[in-house]
Amino acid sequence: MAHGLAVVFCGTAASLASARATAYYAHPGNRFWRALHEAGFTSCQFAPADFRNLLELGIGLTDLCKRSAGNDSDIIITPGDVVALRNKLCHYQPKLAAFTSKTAWRIFSSQPAGKPAAYGWQAETIGQTRCFVLPSPSGSARRYWDITPWQALAAAYKRLLGAAAC
Numbered sequence: 001m002a003h004g005l006a007v008v009f010c011g012t013a014a015s016l017a018s019a020r021a022t023a024y025y026a027h028p029g030n031r032f033w034r035a036l037h038e039a040g041f042t043s044c045q046f047a048p049a050d051f052r053n054l055l056e057l058g059i060g061l062t063d064l065c066k067r068s069a070g071n072d073s074d075i076i077i078t079p080g081d082v083v084a085l086r087n088k089l090c091h092y093q094p095k096l097a098a099f100t101s102k103t104a105w106r107i108f109s110s111q112p113a114g115k116p117a118a119y120g121w122q123a124e125t126i127g128q129t130r131c132f133v134l135p136s137p138s139g140s141a142r143r144y145w146d147i148t149p150w151q152a153l154a155a156a157y158k159r160l161l162g163a164a165a166c
Contacts, residue, residue, distance in 0.1 A: 005094040006058035006160040007041075007153070009134075010085065012104045013065035013075045023048035024061045031137035031145065032100070039150035041157055058161050060094060064104055071140065077107050089126045095160055097129050098153055101136035119149040132156075 001008065009032075017027035025032035026048040037045040041059065051061055064085050065077045085108060089097055099105035102117045109124055109131075111117060122131040132153050135146045 001060045001062055001088060001092050001094075002055055003092055004058070005055070005060045005092065007096040007098055007157050008060040008062060008089070008092070008094040009098045009100055010104055010108070011061075011063045011100045012077070012107070013063050013068060018048070021048060024051045025137065027138075029138075029140075035137050035147060035150045038147060040154040058157075060092075062088065064107060082108055082110070086126060089129055093127055094129055096132060096153070096156065097126060098132045098134055100134050101138070102133055103136070105131070105133045119146070120152065 011024070014024070018024055020026070033046050033048065036042050036059075042054075042057065046053065054061065062085065065075050065081050066084070068075055099108060102119075105111075105117045105122070106113065106115075109117070109122070117133050119133050119135060122133060124131055132149075134149050134153065135144050137145075
């Protein structure tokens with residue numbers, strides 16, 4: 001994270017592969033890096049190990065839970081985790097916070113499990129930060145995959161910064 005970012009992607013927690021690699025979205029079946037490129041955030045596809053280079057493009061990465069790793073069903077996210085992410089977003093004030101799954105958004109926004117979130121822009125803001133929900137790029141969420149919301153967010157990103165480059 002850094003001040004002045006256009007967008008911060010917020011996941012639920014690192015996968016076991018990401019924790020081992022100490023890099024975001026490192027599982028080979030995860031579409032995150034391909035989606036960034038195909039949606040138009042980057043002009044080339046980054047590798048997970050290059051995640052720090054996204055800061056130069058005004059893009060940051062973080063997770064709700066920083067204490068453990070694994071599948072969403074294996075992670076226990078506490079109210080303290082939510083408060084910590086909210087405080088981080090309030091401190092850094094990115095223009096956009098993009099939650100990389102409905103689960104991450106539902107937990108962050110304290111929505112009940114039975115009330116599914118919609119993809120796209122959310123009514124809630126964090127200070128001046130607008131919130132957006134994306135389909136999960138995880139391989140385990142393959143049946144819900146749709147690049148369209150990623151493209152819509154990339155269009156907003158481009159309006160904020162202009163065309164991204166590698």
